[in-house]
Amino acid sequence: MAKVFLRTFGCQMNEYDSEKISDVLRAAEGLEPTGRPEDAELIVFNTCSVREKAQEKVFADLGRVKHLKRANPRLMIAVGGCVASQEGAAIVERAPYVDVVFGPQTLHRLPELLERRRASGRPQVDISFPEIEKFDRLPQPRAQGAQAFVSIMEGCSKYCSFCVVPYTRGEEVSRPFEDVIQEISALAAQGVREVTLLGQNVNAWRGTIAGERADFAELLYYVCEIQGIERIRYTTSHPREFTPRLIDAHAELAKLAPHVHLPVQSGSDRVLAAMKRGYTSLEYRSIARRLKQARPELSLTSDFIVGFPGETEADFQATLKLAREMGFDTSFSFVYSARPGTPAAERPDAVSQQEKLERLHRLQALIEAQARGISERMIGTTQRVLVEGASKRRSAELSGRTANNRIVNFAGPQRLIDTFTDLRITAALAHSLRGELLHA
Numbered sequence: 415m416a417k418v419f420l421r422t423f424g425c426q427m428n429e430y431d432s433e434k435i436s437d438v439l440r441a442a443e444g445l446e447p448t449g450r451p452e453d454a455e456l457i458v459f460n461t462c463s464v465r466e467k468a469q470e471k472v473f474a475d476l477g478r479v480k481h482l483k484r485a486n487p488r489l490m491i492a493v494g495g496c497v498a499s500q501e502g503a504a505i506v507e508r509a510p511y512v513d514v515v516f517g518p519q520t521l522h523r524l525p526e527l528l529e530r531r532r533a534s535g536r537p538q539v540d541i542s543f544p545e546i547e548k549f550d551r552l553p554q555p556r557a558q559g560a561q562a563f564v565s566i567m568e569g570c571s572k573y574c575s576f577c578v579v580p581y582t583r584g585e586e587v588s589r590p591f592e593d594v595i596q597e598i599s600a601l602a603a604q605g606v607r608e609v610t611l612l613g614q615n616v617n618a619w620r621g622t623i624a625g626e627r628a629d630f631a632e633l634l635y636y637v638c639e640i641q642g643i644e645r646i647r648y649t650t651s652h653p654r655e656f657t658p659r660l661i662d663a664h665a666e667l668a669k670l671a672p673h674v675h676l677p678v679q680s681g682s683d684r685v686l687a688a689m690k691r692g693y694t695s696l697e698y699r700s701i702a703r704r705l706k707q708a709r710p711e712l713s714l715t716s717d718f719i720v721g722f723p724g725e726t727e728a729d730f731q732a733t734l735k736l737a738r739e740m741g742f743d744t745s746f747s748f749v750y751s752a753r754p755g756t757p758a759a760e761r762p763d764a765v766s767q768q769e770k771l772e773r774l775h776r777l778q779a780l781i782e783a784q785a786r787g788i789s790e791r792m793i794g795t796t797q798r799v800l801v802e803g804a805s806k807r808r809s810a811e812l813s814g815r816t817a818n819n820r821i822v823n824f825a826g827p828q829r830l831i832d833t834f835t836d837l838r839i840t841a842a843l844a845h846s847l848r849g850e851l852l853h854a
């Protein structure tokens with residue numbers, strides 16, 4: 415059986431795309447995944463360009479597999495994802511041993527591109543945006559366990575001044591309502607119990623339901639009706655698209671997980687405006703407050719950029735203050751990375767990298783302490799977890815995920831795998847919880 419080595423960098427969208435790349439390659443070329451590049455007939459890097467480090471890693475990794483072509487002349491190397499989308503043919507110029515370059519919107523064409531590469535003897539590049547064609551051409555999703563991701567929209571039209579995503583993934587495009595419902599129903603019929611709706615701005619989803627224009631909140635009501643689906647998550651949402659109706663949905667839909675990932679980036683209005691985020695810190699606070707009114711146990715996580723060009727110590731203090739007030743749970747924070755072609759890259763930037771790293775550590779220490787506090791307060795409570803499989807550390811134990819996205823390890827029978835079960839939390843560790851079955 416011929417094999418593919420697939421390496422994924424970056425965000426959850428890329429993880430999702432990689433699964434689709436695997437599906438496409440299995441269906442069209444009969445390729446099975448391998449963890450060893452030496453065993454592969456095809457090596458695929460699904461890349462990320464959101465920050466500098468991610469981008470440089472790609473070329474370092476490509477350099478490391480180049481020599482494998484000498485041992486196996488049939489070996490093909492393909493580069494997809496956001497670096498591919500941004501650099502296009504420049505990748506083949508810098509690394510001429512690359513055979514195919516494809517973008518996030520053309521991953522379904524990978525088999526054709528490989529075929530054309532073989533037939534023509536020349537590297538193939540296709541980083542176009544043929545919109546939603548991709549979804550129509552992908553094989554039907556196959557459930558793996560009781561948890562599944564479903565992409566409901568692609569791209570981003572927000573153009574934050576620091577971000578490459580609108581350029582690499584294109585403008586926002588929503589999948590039709592019927593397709594989304596059909597895909598989730600098919601997954602539910604295969605045993606999926608928890609679904610995560612995915613999109614770069616998932617709550618910017620727009621569609622037509624029964625002839626009427628509909629938004630993301632409405633879609634959630636329909637997803638809740640799908641038989642078998644017991645828990646629904648979504649990521650990543652954008653504050654600008656957080657409508658009162660979406661907040662109401664959190665009060666009304668019990669299946670909606672009480673966890674929202676809502677990137678804020680900064681607590682300073684001056685910085686938010688320069689970032690072109692389209693909201694003030696007061697507006698963000700208002701969404702968070704109303705969400706917690708709607709669902710008191712709701713956990714809020716976020717993304718932050720520290721050291722945006724021109725960020726002062728006072729701006730950063732405003733971010734710390736907001737993080738404290740919001741009581742954010744485990745979040746992502748990054749030092750600003752100037753991205754070529756984005757407006758923010760042109761701004762004067764006086765703060766030293768060392769100062770930025772110090773700010774990052776201060777913010778991360780604060781949020782880690784808050785997350786630890788949340789974990790500790792969970793001790794003694796009952797939590798419903800979706801049991802995902804054997805525990806990573808002790809294979810005799812099971813591992814499940816709470817509504818607020820924490821791993822709980824516990825002793826229990828194998829038959830609980832892929833079902834929901836109630837646990838009493840007995841201990842909080844750094845990256846997981848321990849629990850015991852409530853009805854042992």
Ligand code: SAM
Binds near residue numbers: 425464578650679751
């Ligand atoms: N759609 C999401 C939102 O509502 O903000 C963001 C998607 S972006 C791919 C993921 C995260 O990467 C952002 O929230 C931001 O914190 C971070 N990010 C994006 N561009 C960045 C840059 N130039 N430097 C540092 N971090 C960046």
Ligand code: F3S
Binds near residue numbers: 571579580614
């Ligand atoms: Fe990037 Fe802002 Fe869109 S962070 S993905 S341009 S919402």
